[in-house]
Amino acid sequence: xxxxxxxxxxxxxxxxxxxxxxxxxxxxxxxxxxxxxxxxxxxxxxxxxxxxxxxxxxxxxxxxxxxxxxxxxxxxxxxxxxxxxxxxxxxxxxxxxxxxxxxxxxxxxxxxxxxxxxxxxxxxxxxxxxxxxxxxxxxxx
Amino acid sequence: xxxxxxxxxxxxxxxxxxxxxxxxxxxxxxxxxxxxxxxxxxxxxxxxxxxxxxxxxxxxxxxxxxxxxxxxxxxxxxxxxxxxxxxxxxxxxxxxxxxxxxxxxxxxxxxxxxxxxxxxxxxxxxxxxxxxxxxxxxxxx
Amino acid sequence: xxxxxxxxxxxxxxxxxxxxxxxxxxxxxxxxxxxxxxxxxxxxxxxxxxxxxxxxxxxxxxxxxxxxxxxxxxxxxxxxxxxxxxxxxxxxxxxxxxxxxxxxxxxxxxxxxxxxxxxxxxxxxxxxxxxxxxxxxxxxx
Amino acid sequence: xxxxxxxxxxxxxxxxxxxxxxxxxxxxxxxxxxxxxxxxxxxxxxxxxxxxxxxxxxxxxxxxxxxxxxxxxxxxxxxxxxxxxxxxxxxxxxxxxxxxxxxxxxxxxxxxxxxxxxxxxxxxxxxxxxxxxxxxxxxxx
Numbered sequence: 001x002x003x004x005x006x007x008x009x010x011x012x013x014x015x016x017x018x019x020x021x022x023x024x025x026x027x028x029x030x031x032x033x034x035x036x037x038x039x040x041x042x043x044x045x046x047x048x049x050x051x052x053x054x055x056x057x058x059x060x061x062x063x064x065x066x067x068x069x070x071x072x073x074x075x076x077x078x079x080x081x082x083x084x085x086x087x088x089x090x091x092x093x094x095x096x097x098x099x100x101x102x103x104x105x106x107x108x109x110x111x112x113x114x115x116x117x118x119x120x121x122x123x124x125x126x127x128x129x130x131x132x133x134x135x136x137x138x139x140x141x
Numbered sequence: 142x143x144x145x146x147x148x149x150x151x152x153x154x155x156x157x158x159x160x161x162x163x164x165x166x167x168x169x170x171x172x173x174x175x176x177x178x179x180x181x182x183x184x185x186x187x188x189x190x191x192x193x194x195x196x197x198x199x200x201x202x203x204x205x206x207x208x209x210x211x212x213x214x215x216x217x218x219x220x221x222x223x224x225x226x227x228x229x230x231x232x233x234x235x236x237x238x239x240x241x242x243x244x245x246x247x248x249x250x251x252x253x254x255x256x257x258x259x260x261x262x263x264x265x266x267x268x269x270x271x272x273x274x275x276x277x278x279x280x281x282x
Numbered sequence: 283x284x285x286x287x288x289x290x291x292x293x294x295x296x297x298x299x300x301x302x303x304x305x306x307x308x309x310x311x312x313x314x315x316x317x318x319x320x321x322x323x324x325x326x327x328x329x330x331x332x333x334x335x336x337x338x339x340x341x342x343x344x345x346x347x348x349x350x351x352x353x354x355x356x357x358x359x360x361x362x363x364x365x366x367x368x369x370x371x372x373x374x375x376x377x378x379x380x381x382x383x384x385x386x387x388x389x390x391x392x393x394x395x396x397x398x399x400x401x402x403x404x405x406x407x408x409x410x411x412x413x414x415x416x417x418x419x420x421x422x423x
Numbered sequence: 424x425x426x427x428x429x430x431x432x433x434x435x436x437x438x439x440x441x442x443x444x445x446x447x448x449x450x451x452x453x454x455x456x457x458x459x460x461x462x463x464x465x466x467x468x469x470x471x472x473x474x475x476x477x478x479x480x481x482x483x484x485x486x487x488x489x490x491x492x493x494x495x496x497x498x499x500x501x502x503x504x505x506x507x508x509x510x511x512x513x514x515x516x517x518x519x520x521x522x523x524x525x526x527x528x529x530x531x532x533x534x535x536x537x538x539x540x541x542x543x544x545x546x547x548x549x550x551x552x553x554x555x556x557x558x559x560x561x562x563x564x
Contacts, residue, residue, distance in 0.1 A: 019184055021177045021314070023307035025361045026545065030303055031489045032458035036162045039455075043160055054221045066454045069494045076488075076548060079307045080195045122449065125499060162455070164448035166502045167404065171444055172348045173321075176314035206358075207313045212351045217407060220448045263308065266358060301466055303459045318444045325442055336503045362477045 010141045011088040012045040018081045028076030034111045035069060038101045041085035042115070049137045057122055060131050067096070068116035075110045077103070083110070089138050095119050095127040097138070151282045152229040153186040159222045169217035175252045176210060179242045182226035183256070190278045198263050201272050208237070209257035216251045218244070224251070230279050236260050236268040238279070292423045293370040294327040300363045310358030316393045317351060320383045323367035324397070331419045339404055342413050349378070350398035357392045359385070365392070371420050377401050377409040379420070433564045434511040435468040441504045451499035457534045458492060461524045464508035465538070472560045480545050483554050490519070491539035498533045500526070506533070512561050518542050518550040520561070 016037045024030040043053060046064075056062045077083055084104050091098040096118040103111040119130050157178045165171040184194060187205075197203045218224055225245050232239040237259040244252040260271050298319045306312040325335060328346075338344045359365055366386050373380040378400040385393040401412050439460045447453040466476060469487075479485045500506055507527050514521040519541040526534040542553050 017181075017184075019177070019181050020306045020308065021180065021312055024302045025305035025307070025309045026302065026486055026488070027307045027309075028548075031492070032303070032455040032462075035455035035458065036160070039162065040158075040160050043158075052221060063449055065449070065496070065499075067496050069454070069492070069496075071492045071494075073488070073490050073492075080193060125451075161447045161449065162453055165443045166446035166448070166450045167345055167347070167443065168448045168450075169407075172351070173314040173317035173444070176317065180314075204308055206308070206355070208355050210313070210351070210353045210355075212353075214347070214349050214351075217347075266310075299463075299466075301459070301463050303462065318442070321444065322440075322442050325440075334503060362475060 011086050012041070012048060013084055013086050014041040014044045016040060016083045016085060018077055018079055018083060020079060023079050026076075028078055029081075031071075031073055034071065034073070034077075034103060034113070035066075037083065037085055037103060038087070038113055038115060039066075041087050041101065042099060042117075045087050046134075049134070051131075051134060051137075056131065061121055061123075062119045062128055062131055063122045064117050065120050065125070066115055067118050068114075070114045072112045073110075074112065075108060077105060077110050081105050089141060090114075092130070092135065092138055095129050097130065152227050153182070153189060154225055154227050155182040155185045157181060157224045157226060159218055159220055159224065161220060164220050167217075169219055170222075172212075172214055175212065175214070175218075175244060175254070176207075178224065178226055178244060179228075179254055179256060180207075182228050182242065183240060183258075186228050187275075190275070192272075192275060192278075197272065202262055202264075203260045203269055203272055204263045205258050206261050206266070207256055208259050209255075211255045213253045214251075215253065216249060218246060218251050222246050230282060231255075233271070233276065233279055236270050238271065293368050294323070294330060295366055295368050296323040296326045298322060298365045298367060300359055300361055300365060302361060305361050308358075310360055311363075313353075313355055316353065316355070316359075316385060316395070317348075319365065319367055319385060320369075320395055320397060321348075323369050323383065324381060324399075327369050328416075331416070333413075333416060333419075338413065343403055343405075344401045344410055344413055345404045346399050347402050347407070348397055349400050350396075352396045354394045355392075356394065357390060359387065359392050363387050371423060372396075374412070374417065374420055377411050379412065434509050435464070435471060436507055436509045437464040437467045439463060439506045439508060441500055441502055441506060443502060446502050449499075451501055452504075454494075454496055457494065457496070457500075457526060457536070458489075460506065460508055460526060461510070461536055461538060462489075464510050464524065465522060465540075468510050469557075472557070474554075474557060474560075479554065484544055484546075485542045485551055485554055486545045487540050488543050488548070489538055490541050491537075493537045495535045496533075497535065498531060500528060500533050504528050512564060513537075515553070515558065515561055518552050520553065 022033045086102045090100045101113045163174045227243045231241045242254045304315045368384045372382045383395045445456045509525045513523045524536045
């Protein structure tokens with residue numbers, strides 16, 4: 001279950017269902033799993049902008065890697081919850097950009113994150129410029 | 142990205158997108174991850190039948206556990222693939238049932254599985270009868 | 283925490299600690315996670331025989347993939363349990379072999395599995411012969 | 424493979440082997456997996472201090488949850504790497520404490536993290552005081 005929700009100009013929303021695989025014996029979503037949810041949302045945001053990451057990797061020689069993440073876990077998500085993840089680009093550099101992401105359930109904020117990403121060459125892991133077509137799309141947001 | 146696809150009387154289809162988290166350094170989906178995909182599909186099949194597992198656990202004192210799985214990995218799924226998982230109940234007992242599951246991409250079979258499930262008490266893990274309302278729904282399939 | 287335990291001629295034992303990441307909201311180890319534990323044990327068994335999988339992949343052009351798994355989940359493992367995984371080669375073919383694996387805690391069997399593995403080329407995923415040095419070692423068991 | 428390495432007064436080291444399950448199709452460890460490695464190291468550090476988390480949960484009614492994490496991913500770890508995770512308590516409050524953690528391979532820093540943890544009641548998730556026996560042990564570090 002995951003559909004595109006209404007998005008403002010600058011933010012993109014994506015829904016993720018919590019399955020047993022995402023939870024731990026504390027009865028809640030295991031903390032590192034929120035990073036996975038956030039990457040799913042960024043992947044779908046790029047897809048909505050028109051960029052398949054397989055295209056970026058295979059045709060443009062670019063993969064996008066996380067080089068920093070700041071996460072604040074405010075309330076736990078539970079099994080079967082339907083979470084909404086909002087993603088907003090807050091900074092764009094030459095080869096890196098930053099995305100503020102929030103995980104909510106019925107307007108209660110569960111997790112807030114700031115994820116810093118870099119475009120790198122898939123073979124050398126060296127930084128490369130963000131493809132100009134992505135920059136253009138991001139600046140239209 | 143995951144929507145209900147056309148289902149025959151007796152089978153239910155669910156789509157799952159492959160993200161980086163699902164893959165390994167061999168470039169393909171890590172083998173145990175297919176069991177997770179299969180559980181997502183069974184969860185959504187139960188939901189479509191009208192059964193939230195939180196309701197089953199909290200109101201009916203029933204959780205559904207896997208007690209056996211036979212998996213045949215025929216071809217690998219890759220990053221960004223959109224997989225279809227079909228699930229079909231092939232046997233119903235008093236406290237257990239069996240689901241044949243197939244993971245395909247564009248009609249190519251990647252993984253075939255037979256998953257045997259039991260209804261158990263969430264506290265004692267002892268077998269309990271499948272709730273009659275589920276039996277009724279399954280037999281209507 | 284994971285050390286080599288006494289092994290008989292034909293079987294290899296490896297210990298795995300259960301962390302929160304391995305469990306689910308049912309309070310027990312999530313079922314697909316046992317496949318991960320089994321692969322850890324096979325990896326360490328190969329290492330003990332003298333084969334690093336990075337060497338096999340980079341020098342011998344061989345990766346080992348799971349093409350079939352039969353799993354019987356008998357009793358659940360719980361958070362903080364120290365599990366013992368035994369692995370025994372039960373069949374050796376030209377490009378494939380089968381390993382019987384058992385996960386126990388204090389001599390209680392929790393999970394039994396039969397995992398069928400194939401040697402494949404890392405680029406084409408086509409079957410290749412098991413490296414003769416591995417065959418030799420396996421037959422010495 | 425995971426053994427206690429020499430630890431200074433105030434820091435604890437723990438080794439973790441990278442298996443296929445930890446990697447992604449980029450050929451490196453998937454970024455959220457480092458949070459799992461860090462929790463394994465904290466769990467073993469607590470165990471070395473004399474505290475099983477099952478004891479804390481069942482006898483003391485205390486579980487330890489992550490409420491904030493700052494992660495800097497500097498270099499990628501790869502399949503089969505043997506990583507060392509060092510953990511050092513840098514701040515102790517009434518119900519919360521902070522641990523600086525570093526993941527290295529052969530003295531190269533791969534990941535640096537600051538993880539903030541809180542002691543909570545396992546049923547209400549409300550903050551409770553850090554058990555005094557843990558405080559005592561931490562202050563002896």
